[in-house]
Amino acid sequence: MQFHLNGFRTGDPEIAEPLRQPRPDPDTLPDEVDVLIVGCGPAGLTLAAQLSAFPEITTRIVEQKAGPLQLGQADGVACRTMEMFNAFGFAERMLREAYWVNETTFWKPDPERPEQIARSGRVQDVEDGLSEFPHVILNQARVHDFYLDVMRNSPNRLVPDYSRRLADLSIDSNPTSDHPVTVKLDRIDAQHQGAVETVRARYVVGCDGARSAVRKALGRELKGDSANQAWGVMDVLAVTDFPDIRFKALIQSAGEGNIVLIPREGGYLIRIYVELDELAKNERVANRNITVEHLIASARRILNPYTLDVKEVAWWSVYEIGQRLCDKFDDVFEAETGQRLPRAFIAGDACHTHSPKAGQGMNVSMQDAFNLGWKLAAVLRGQCPPELLHSYSAERQAIAKELIDFDREWAKMLSAPLKASPGDAGVDPAEVQKYFVQHGRYTAGTAARYQPSLLTAEPAHQHLAQGLTIGMRFHSAPVIRLGDAKPVHLGHTIRADGRWRIFAFAGAEDPASPDSGIRRLCAFLESSPDSPVRRHTPAGHDIDSIIDVRAVFQQRHRDLALEHMPPFLLPAKGRLGLRDYEKMFCADPKPGSDIYDMRGIDREAGCMVVVRPDQYVAHVLPINAHAALAEFFAGFMLDRAGPTDLTATA
DSSP states (O other), X not given: OOOOTTSOOOSOTTSOOOOSSOOSOTTSOOSEEEEEEEXXXXXXXXXXXXXXXXXTSOEEEEOSSSSSOSSOSOOEEOHHHHHHHHHHTOHHHHHHHSEEOOEEEXXXXXXXXXXXXXXEEEEESXXXXXXXXXXXXXXXXXXXXXXXXXXXXXXXXXXXXXXXXXXXXXXXXXXXXXXXXXXXXXXXXXGGTTOEEEEEEEEEEEXXXXXXXXXXXXXXXXXXXXXXXXXXXXXXXXXXXXXTTTSEEEEEOSSSOEEEEEEOTTTTOEEEEEEEEEOOTTOOGGGGOOOHHHHHHHHHHHHTTSXXXXXXXXXEEEEEEEEEEOSOSBSOXXXXXXXXXXXXXXXXXXXXXXXXXXXXXXXXXXXXXXXXXXXXXXXXXXXXXXXXGHHHHHHHHHHHHHHHHHHHHHHHHHHSOBOSSXXXXXXXXXXXXXXXXXXXXXXXXXXXXXXXXXXXXXXXXXXXXXXXXXXXXXXXXXXXXXTTOOXXXXXXXXXXXXXXXXXXXXXXXXXXXXXXXXHHHHHHHHHOTTOHHHHHSOTTSOTTSSEEEEEEESSOGXXXXXXXXXXXXXXXXXXXXXXXXXXXXXXXXXXXXXXXXXXXXXXXXXXXXXEOTTSBEEEEEOTTOHHHHHHHHHXXXXXXXXXXSOOOOO
């Protein structure tokens, strides 16, 4: 990370300098805010952490619980989510604490003794090269802790307001209303029992779970079906002779049900998902009076001939499998889309629920919030018109529907009876292993793809960067930084700061040549009145504050002279006018590490890859397509957006 831009200071560089204005009363919410987030789950904290990066935006997050989560239910963190965590600055902490899922094993009935299980297969959990980050397991509460640190260290020193329950939400239909959403919150802590706070907001986001009060206030409904299948889950400390206890394992027995086993962080804890009896139509799992002893006994029967001696149960629960989805994720109904703008949104479990078998619930919920966060910031900071906010529901509802469809098939497969013979109904264990391998990119979170829109261009020039697919996440690769020869990952330059990125991959010519494509591009971006950098960066702001341009060269770093590179790639920034030496990179010469080869970049022509603030590829263009680049940004950005009238209050 870079620091000292605006002068030297001691201390932890992760802790931003606070705003001059202290929060007037830390125990009371202000009368007006820009964004009010309801719910401190993964989605709510992702959104709050994203918005906390912008001092001029007044954000508050409320939660009806009395304090931070201590023991989380979700635990799987996909590769794509780790890439997002890196943008927030805590991926290394995750890697240090988490269990790494390296391989998955498969167990089925022993052909010679069907009442016992035997290992039937073992696969690598994530294919090589899919991401620079692994699939990991960590208690959801720790993920919350990391987000809370980001918020606490931000310029706003943002912290949640606990013990507040949403009582009412109304939206003023007057389009000129500055803070059109009115929220009433009941104080439910002992010191303020019975008190009601009223907050007016520009925008409200419901991240308050499957029983979302915000969703109900918006008139939205979760629609879908239950699979009438009950599963139990428990985190245990146990002594066992089951040999794969520290591997993720899918275990299918002949007649006792199935287990999904997930090792947990720390070396000893394990999570066991246990298939229970099928529910009758319209029956609820709560009616079964299932105890943890029931789960342990079921797990022991499934693991036969291996033993399981549970010493301690850290947490357990029983749930029904079901997949439900809202038709839209904001307050604007389909018929009103062209008539009014969204003012309230829902994210995460508030708008889609599913089984935990694919490990996607928490991951997709956080991606919802990451998608919405930068868009809210862009509108509130005057960079983009509010019509941009329609894209949140359009993009994320489609992704959630894909998740629901995948989860329905995967959950059904895990709960289906085993085939006794080829012609029987049910599932063959080999099919389960094959399905798991085939859909590895989906469970890793890297298969999501946004359809063409204002924010995601048509793939007319996709051949110039075949491995950086428009609409999909930017797939990072190693490079060497020209300014100091440091090996880095190019994707790690994308921080959760709301900025767009243009990665300019130079063609085969000498980049120092006056006629090179990269030099002509830099001249256009720096000087042309049509330059998107000039058109969309407010006066007085750093040249990279809205659109961050980085260049990648094919030559080895020792063969290029920094002083001969385009001055635009050595911008003066901050109040001292210091030079930024981290805009230029060279391909890594080590075998198998050249980004041009790894990502299918056209070596002769080069190209531009435009990346959204949420790390998704928005466009691929020829390096000389200056007008097309300007036209793309003009489609959703305002010209020379000046400072807004927002007043930050801490």
